[in-house]
Structure formats: C-alpha cells, structure tokens
Amino acid sequence: MTAPLLSVEGVSVDLPTPRGALRAVDNVDLSLAPGGTLGVVGESGCGKTMLSRAILQLLPKRAKLSGRVMFGGRDLAALSPESLRKLRGPELAVVFQDPMTSLNPVLTIGTQLVETLQAHLGMDGGAATRRGIELLAAVGIPAPDQRMRQYPHQLSGGMRQRVAIAIALSCEPKLLIADEPTTALDVTIQAQILELIVELQREFSAAVILITHDLGVVAETARRVIVMYAGRKVEEADVGELFARPLHPYTVGLLASIPRLDLLRGEVRNATDRLQEIPGMVPPLFALPDGCAFAPRCNRADDLCRRERPVYEQKREAHWAACWHSDG
Amino acid sequence: MAVLEIDGDAALVSPVRQQRRVGALFVCAVAWIALIGLAAIFADLLPIASPTDMDLLAKRSAPGAAHLLGADHLGRDELSRLIYGGRVSLTVGLLAPVIGVLIGGSLGMVAGYFRGRFETLAVGGVDVLLAFPPLVFVLAVTAYLGQSVLNITLVIGVLGIPAFTRVSRAVTLTLSEREFVTAARALGATHARILIRELLPNVALPLLAFFLLAVAVTIVVEGALSFLGLGVPPPAPSWGSMIAEGRENLDIAPWLAFLPAGFMFLTVLSFNIVGDTLRALTDPRPGTL
Numbered sequence: 112m113t114a115p116l117l118s119v120e121g122v123s124v125d126l127p128t129p130r131g132a133l134r135a136v137d138n139v140d141l142s143l144a145p146g147g148t149l150g151v152v153g154e155s156g157c158g159k160t161m162l163s164r165a166i167l168q169l170l171p172k173r174a175k176l177s178g179r180v181m182f183g184g185r186d187l188a189a190l191s192p193e194s195l196r197k198l199r200g201p202e203l204a205v206v207f208q209d210p211m212t213s214l215n216p217v218l219t220i221g222t223q224l225v226e227t228l229q230a231h232l233g234m235d236g237g238a239a240t241r242r243g244i245e246l247l248a249a250v251g252i253p254a255p256d257q258r259m260r261q262y263p264h265q266l267s268g269g270m271r272q273r274v275a276i277a278i279a280l281s282c283e284p285k286l287l288i289a290d291e292p293t294t295a296l297d298v299t300i301q302a303q304i305l306e307l308i309v310e311l312q313r314e315f316s317a318a319v320i321l322i323t324h325d326l327g328v329v330a331e332t333a334r335r336v337i338v339m340y341a342g343r344k345v346e347e348a349d350v351g352e353l354f355a356r357p358l359h360p361y362t363v364g365l366l367a368s369i370p371r372l373d374l375l376r377g378e379v380r381n382a383t384d385r386l387q388e389i390p391g392m393v394p395p396l397f398a399l400p401d402g403c404a405f406a407p408r409c410n411r412a413d414d415l416c417r418r419e420r421p422v423y424e425q426k427r428e429a430h431w432a433a434c435w436h437s438d439g
Numbered sequence: 440m441a442v443l444e445i446d447g448d449a450a451l452v453s454p455v456r457q458q459r460r461v462g463a464l465f466v467c468a469v470a471w472i473a474l475i476g477l478a479a480i481f482a483d484l485l486p487i488a489s490p491t492d493m494d495l496l497a498k499r500s501a502p503g504a505a506h507l508l509g510a511d512h513l514g515r516d517e518l519s520r521l522i523y524g525g526r527v528s529l530t531v532g533l534l535a536p537v538i539g540v541l542i543g544g545s546l547g548m549v550a551g552y553f554r555g556r557f558e559t560l561a562v563g564g565v566d567v568l569l570a571f572p573p574l575v576f577v578l579a580v581t582a583y584l585g586q587s588v589l590n591i592t593l594v595i596g597v598l599g600i601p602a603f604t605r606v607s608r609a610v611t612l613t614l615s616e617r618e619f620v621t622a623a624r625a626l627g628a629t630h631a632r633i634l635i636r637e638l639l640p641n642v643a644l645p646l647l648a649f650f651l652l653a654v655a656v657t658i659v660v661e662g663a664l665s666f667l668g669l670g671v672p673p674p675a676p677s678w679g680s681m682i683a684e685g686r687e688n689l690d691i692a693p694w695l696a697f698l699p700a701g702f703m704f705l706t707v708l709s710f711n712i713v714g715d716t717l718r719a720l721t722d723p724r725p726g727t728l
Contacts, residue, residue, distance in 0.1 A: 167625055199627030212618040217640045226636060227626055278626070 114184075116318050117166070117286055118142040122178035124161050124170060133396040135161040137342040138178070143318050145285065148309075150333030150350070151322045152365065156393045158342035159322045163288050166320070167205055168195055182286070200231045204284035206308075208291040210271035214263040220247070220274050221259030224281060231282045246277040249314075250307060269300035276307065280315055287312070288320045293328060305332050326365055330354060338362050341393055341404035344423060348430040358426055358437035360409045364389035403434070411436050465716045468709035475706055479526040488516035490523040491674045499692040511681070511695055512688055520676035521702055527670070527677040528703065531592050531661040532710075536603075536653035538596025543603025544646050550604070551611030552634055562608070565601040573598050577669055586672045591664065595657055606649050610642050644718065651714025655707040662703055678703045 124136040136158045143149050151159045164170045166180055168187050180187040183202070187195065207213040215223060221243055228239040240259070247255030250273040263271055272292060279287060289308060293301035309332050312319050321333055329336050329350060336353050338346040338361065346359040357363045367387035391408040394400065403421050406412040415435050423433035478485065488494075494514040502509045508517040543565075550561040580594045614620065615638070623637050664670045665679025673680065678699040685696030 169621060169625060196627045196629065199625055201627075203625070205622070205625045207618050207622060209618060213622045215619045215623075215637055215641070217644070218636075230632070231627065275622075278622075282626075 115142040115181075116145040116147075116183060117320075118181045119162075119166065120179040120181065122162070122165055122176065122180060124158070124165050125175040125177075126161075126171070127173050127175075128397060130397050135174075135342055135396060136165060139339075139342075139344055141337060141344075141347075143286070143320065146312075146316050146318055147335070148312065148319045148321065148333045150329035150336040151320060151339060152324065152326055152329055152336060153339035154324055154393050156396070157339045158396075159339050160290055161342075162339070163205070163290050163320065163322055167199070167203060167288060169205075200227065200284065201282040202285050203288070204279040204282070204286070205288045205290060206272070206275050206279045206292045209295045210263075210268060210275045211295070213275050214271060216263055219260055219262055220266070224259070224274070224278055227278055227281050242281075243277075246281055247274070249311070250274070250277045250280075251303075252277075268296050269304065272296060272300075272304055273307065276304075276311065280311055280317070283315050284317055286318045286320070288322070290322045291324070292321075293325070294323070301328070302331075308332065326354075327369055338365070341399060342396060343404065343433065344431075345405065345434070346430075346432040348427075348432075352427075352430055356427075356430075358430065358432040359405075359434045360411055360436075361389070361405050362432075364408075462716070464712055468712040468716075471705055471709045472713065475525050475702070476529060478522045479529050482519075482522045482526060485522065487519040487522065490515060490519045490676050492516070499688060499695070501692070502694070508698060509692065509694055511684060512692075515674075515676075517695065517698060520681060521678070521699060524676040524678045524681055524699065525702065525706075527588060527665075527675070528658050528661055528679075528706070530588055531595060532654050532658040532706075534592045535595035535657045535661075536599055536650050538593070539599030539603040539653060540646055540650050543600040544607045544642070546600070547604040547607030547609075548611045548634060548638060548642055551608040552615050552630070552638065558608075561604065565604045568598075569601045577664060581669055586670065588671055591661065591670060595660055599653055599657070602653070603646070603649065607642050607646055610645050611638055614638055614641050648714050648718040651710050651717070655710040655714075658703060658707055658710070 119139060119141045122136060122139050123134060125132050126135050139158075139162060141149065151162065153159045161170070161174075165176055166182075166187070168176075168180070168190075170176060176188055178188075182198070187198070190198070214220075221240065224243040224246065225236070225239040228234050228242055229236070232239075234242065243259060244255045247258055252258050252270060252273055258266070258270075258274075263274070266274065272295075276292075287308075292308065293304050296304060305328060308319065308321075311317075319332075321329065323329060333350055336348060336350050337344055338353075338359065340361050346353070346357070346362050348358075353362065354366065357366055364387065368389060389408055394404060394407065400406060400417065402415075402417045402419050403409070403412065406416040409416065413435075419435075421433045421435045423431060425431050426437060492515065494510060494516075496514065498510065498514045499512055500510045500514075502517075508521065510516055511520065546561050546565075550558040576598065577591075577594050580590055584590050620633060620637060623633050628637070661670060661677070662679030662682070665677040666683045668680070668683070670677050670679055681699040682696050682703075685692070685694075685699065688695050
C-alpha cells in the first residue's frame, strides 16, 4: 500500500457562538491515496464543508482546529502562512458550490485564469494566455479564445463551473476538493460536470475529495465513501459495499430518499416502495443529545442509543460504522 | 465531449459588449465640462482681457462689444474673470477628492479586509475627523498657513477622507465575505494580491461614482468658502467670491451675481450627470449581482 497523500487524524473544529462553543467537526479521521477519490456525504449542517475548510486551512478566524492534517508528510495546521500559501494552487485546490460567487464578477475569465498561471508557474503573458485557452478547451468550453475576454455574468452556470474547474486545475494540484460542485447546477449539467471532474482527475492524476449531499453523485464518481452526521463520521465503506449493504440507519435513510424513476412512474408494488424521507432535522450542534446524535430520528433507536454514544468500529471487511444495531 | 449549453453559441454571435445608449444630456454635460476645462487650462492663450485689469469707465457695463459678458464693479472683464475663476474651482474641485479617494479609499479597503484592531483605529480616527467642525478647521489652516489654492485643496481633501473611507470600507466588507475572495485564498493569493487584483476592481466602480459626486460637492464648498472670504485672496477671481461681489450690485447689474452662479450650477450638474452615466455604463453586471 502506498503512503497516503492526505491523512486527517482526529480533526475537530470548534466554533464559538453566542450560545456557546459548538463542535462542527468531531474527531474525524480519513486518508486518501494519491489519485484516489473519496466521497463525503451528509445533509446540510453536518460539518462536511467545515471539514473541507479544515483540510484547506481556510476556517473562519475564530474557529479552533485540533488534530492533524498531514498532507504529503507535512502537518498543514502547523505550517506558516507563507509556506501554506505556496502549497495552495500547485498542491491543493478547491472548486466551490456556487460558480456565481466563486468567480470575480468584474474580471474577465482570461484575467482570472492567466493571473493564477503567472503567479504560480511564473509564465509570461503570452504563454499563460495560450495555456489558459488550452485549459478552457480541456474543460469543454467552445470557442475558448473568445470566452477568455468575457465576464462571468456572460456565461451560463455550467460554463462558469467549468471555468472554476479550469482555474482550480490550472496549476495541476495533487489534491482537488470539490465542495458540492454540482449543487447549484441544473440536473442535466450535473452529469456533465461530474464526468468532467472524473476525466480530468485521470488526466491530471489528482486525488479528489468530493463533498456532496447527493448519494447519486457519489455513486458515479467516488470509490470510497464517508457518511457524516452532526459533525461525526457514522459510516465508511467502498461505494459498492455501501450501496449494497448499508449499515447505519442514516445511510439507509439517505439511500431510500433518492428518487427512483420506476417509483415516479407509479410502478409501486407495496407500501414501502414510495419515496422515503428521514423524519426530523439535523439536531443543533450546540445541543447534541448524550447518546447517538441520530437517535431522535431513528426508527431503531432504543434506550441504549439515547444513553450512550455508539462506538465507531469495523463491522465488516473495510466497512466501518457507528451504530449499536448494525452488526455485520 | 458533448456540450449542451444552448446560449453558448448565441452569446458568441452577439458582440461581447452590447452598445448601450448614452443620452443627449450626457453629451451636453461632457461638452460643458470640456469647454470649461479647456478654457481654464488655456486661459493664458485666449484672446481675453486680464482678469485683474480695471477699466473704470466700463464699471458695471452690460454685456456688449467691449466686454462680452459685461464688467464688474471695478470694471474688470467678467468673461475673463469667469474663466480664471473656473481654474480655481476646477483645480480645487478635482484635486481635493483625489486626496480623499487615495487616502480614504485605501484606508477603508484595508480596514474592511483585515478587520480587527486596525479597523477599530481607522474607523475611530475617521469618526474624530467627522466630528471636528469643518469651518473651524478651514479657518485655523488658512489663518496659520495662508489662503492659497494649495492650502484650500489640502483642507477640503482631508475633510473628504472620512466619507471615502466609509464607502470603501462598507463595499470591501461585503465583498470580503464573497466566495471569490476565499477562492483566491485557496489558490494561494497573497493579501496584497487579493486587495489589489480581486477587491480593488470591485471597489473602484462605487468609488468612481462617489468621486464624481465629491467633485460636484467640492466645487460648491470652494464657492461657499470664497463667498465667505476664506478662499483664494483677491484680486484673483473665483466663482464664489464673484457671487459675493455681485451680490452688492444685484439691483443695477444682476448678471454679475447670476453669471458665476449659473456657471457653477451647470458645472456641478454636469459632473453629477457624467458620474451617474459612467457608473451605469461601466457596471459589468447589468441588473444582477
């Protein structure tokens, strides 16, 4: 087994709020091999974005990070701002959820792309412009030389996200974090963008962390999946195993809430075939229950679940979960 | 690979920059500013009388062949005084806001971007400056350093800093929260780079609009100071002091007060119109943000 590119060890993020400190990420471990793909799945507010910010060291100023983020043998949390800055771009890159806001509205696409290339790779203007056009072509933008002169508002949402991906990949990073890259896009465009990420990942041999609330997205792209709930990992497995034999009731609930075409067509055979939802909401992080955080919404919860937090342990071969009621 | 976006090709057919109409009002305003500006710059070369030569026989004469726009109560040519007065008004009006936009603008951006103790200090300092009575400040400076175009420009410029600081800090505050700033940081941009390349182009537009408004206000302020006798010392003309002098002759020669007042009105109006139109023209986000 090769040494992991990224290994997150016991990372927690505490955010001070008027109602007391809340733990947005609680003791999360993960590791990712060079060129690998990891999906991180969970509902809104379950800490997946904070986890990505913790890896990138882009947490809000008041947030407190504990644990280690080892990247290429170095602890990112302990690096000086200057050496961290040099890692960003050529080593670490990120694609954000909303391409409306992640591109500068008053600079042309070309300027934003070319300046990144010049700043990190020390290219001169002409070479950077040529490379910029190549990159736009690589992310599937037609007439890239004309697009270079346009402003973000002149492009459609899908086009903008392609541009954001082109900028993120411009310095050929070793790790790309895609934070809900398809959430703000039309469903038809989503598939294209995912396809593009997978294709480019192979071409640039980058490792990818794909953060999403959509298990469908994970199924198409990731190899290994982490399911998060209320800041904690609740399940981790290879993608096929997770879809075939989910262990945690939360994962089961997420899988059941993916709309299926045969159900939409009305081919319902029995009562359990209708689209399922998980009742209730993610509990507020400053008022987590003592036991399992999912217990209030879980139909299998009993006194043990409400009293004691389940141990996160290996249940099957390469399949981990934190639930009292899921043994093998 | 297949690309489905439909507006892709449509957008390419239409030119990148759509033609946006500018009104006749804008053209008139630019023409007026150009006329006044050129006359003020080339005043020495124009075939006009000296603004300080007295032709006592032509005292308060009506506009005519000898004096195109008449002569004032000391027989000085009114047209020439208007042009030389425009020199003072435009110099002060354009330079004082430059001081404000440079110092106030950068102070506000740095305060809005870094927050923390520097912001507290900057905002506090600006509040102190705002609370200071401006006329007392002007009196003090002109009393100690003398009345000159340079001193008046500096005083009005410094007094304008707080407004520029507030505008640029407010804009920077909201922009710093936007994701493209985080995206730039995630790409390893330095603070200086984010401030200059990412934030400045966004802050520049509202600042430019505010700058032109400040030019208009400054021209009025300079006029008011001259009217009160705190502007450039006589016999040098200025629109404000000309209005003050003309006031005494309102019954016999009303044009002596109304002409400089009209010049000032048209100039201020023109700057406001140009400011508004330029802001609308240069905003690359029509309708949406």
